[in-house]
Amino acid sequence: MSISVSEEIRLLSPYVPGKPTSEVQREYGLTDVIKLASNENPLGTSPKVIEALKNKLSELNIYPDPSCHDLTLKLEQYWNYPSANMVIGNGSNELIDLAIRVFCEPGDKIIIPEKSFIAYEICAQAARVGVVKTPLLDIFETDFDFLYDYLKNKKTKKEKILFLANPNNPTGTYIKKEQLVKILDLTASYSDFFIFLDEAYTEFVRATDCPDGISMMSKYPHLVSCRTFSKVYGLAGLRVGALLGPTEILQWLHRVRNPFNVNSLAQVAVMAALDDKQYLENSKKIVWAGLDYFYSAFKKMSVDFIPSQGNFIMFDSREDGNDFFNRCLKKGLILRPLKPYGLKTHIRLTIGNTNENHKALEIIKSELKA
Numbered sequence: 001m002s003i004s005v006s007e008e009i010r011l012l013s014p015y016v017p018g019k020p021t022s023e024v025q026r027e028y029g030l031t032d033v034i035k036l037a038s039n040e041n042p043l044g045t046s047p048k049v050i051e052a053l054k055n056k057l058s059e060l061n062i063y064p065d066p067s068c069h070d071l072t073l074k075l076e077q078y079w080n081y082p083s084a085n086m087v088i089g090n091g092s093n094e095l096i097d098l099a100i101r102v103f104c105e106p107g108d109k110i111i112i113p114e115k116s117f118i119a120y121e122i123c124a125q126a127a128r129v130g131v132v133k134t135p136l137l138d139i140f141e142t143d144f145d146f147l148y149d150y151l152k153n154k155k156t157k158k159e160k161i162l163f164l165a166n167p168n169n170p171t172g173t174y175i176k177k178e179q180l181v182k183i184l185d186l187t188a189s190y191s192d193f194f195i196f197l198d199e200a201y202t203e204f205v206r207a208t209d210c211p212d213g214i215s216m217m218s219k220y221p222h223l224v225s226c227r228t229f230s231k232v233y234g235l236a237g238l239r240v241g242a243l244l245g246p247t248e249i250l251q252w253l254h255r256v257r258n259p260f261n262v263n264s265l266a267q268v269a270v271m272a273a274l275d276d277k278q279y280l281e282n283s284k285k286i287v288w289a290g291l292d293y294f295y296s297a298f299k300k301m302s303v304d305f306i307p308s309q310g311n312f313i314m315f316d317s318r319e320d321g322n323d324f325f326n327r328c329l330k331k332g333l334i335l336r337p338l339k340p341y342g343l344k345t346h347i348r349l350t351i352g353n354t355n356e357n358h359k360a361l362e363i364i365k366s367e368l369k370a
């Protein structure tokens, strides 16, 4: 038998997930392993979520609600945004994938800034869609003037979606509200084009000039906001994301999505997570304290880092990032080397709990070369 695939599929580099803790324990014979590699919530599962899941366990013979009716009604209250204008997805990853598959033809393109979340590129390539990358300034922020000029003077009909992760993973940088407004105003009259604002880390933002997509959507019908329950809500294992936007865009995603894309446990878990205000407050507090802890330690150690609006921090290991990563691994610390992003010496560190942060810093200190 012979079977062939397209060039794009053949050359696709699959997403490299954070190394699982159990794998590191096995490979290095370690019991004490800290994983700060996947921007997961260090607080564990909320007790309210566990309780809600227990009550649902006896109904797993029933298909999930394909419309996520109860969940979207709750989200309507929570975000003060109409439930009719939401698509719930199997993580935001599914929503990114769907947006590209639905609105781009093979040969079309998406626009992303350099060093954006890598899922956009992978999903595009799988759909035979090209990627235009706009450059960053040397402080790792998007070169806004370049992006604006590109959209104004160089964009062709082929480019259908601009993906903006705000704040961005893995850099932790963000684009300012006034910048986003300029781009939205410029592109308001463009046809077959919209802006996909990925706000996975929006709850952690402390900068006061970082935009909130939801509050801008009534004015800009070519803007959609993507939210995830994997980060501050602590539900990465259950896979839930939400896309908010106008019916003109979302109706086509609803048409194409799998009918039962969000399972029944995931639906009740998110509802319970929304009610656990204490968990959400603690998640933010622990991240903010952890960021400040690493900022001050890195400053003392003269380590170059980028101030972050997410629950992670990117720093420069000053050597091949994979080598640094591997040495930390042997000591039981799982970090994320950023070579897949073309950042050869940079490492991304997720903020953990206080104990994990102390231990991680000790290991990083001992492995950093002078």
Ligand SMILES: *Cc1c(COP(=O)(O)O)cnc(C)c1O
Residues within 6 Å of the ligand: 039, 090, 091, 092, 093, 094, 117, 165, 168, 169, 198, 200, 227, 228, 229, 230, 231, 236, 239, 240, 241
């Ligand atoms: C973590 C992350 C997400 C969340 O992805 P899920 O599929 O919802 O788990 C989305 N966008 C960015 C930029 C992220 O870093």
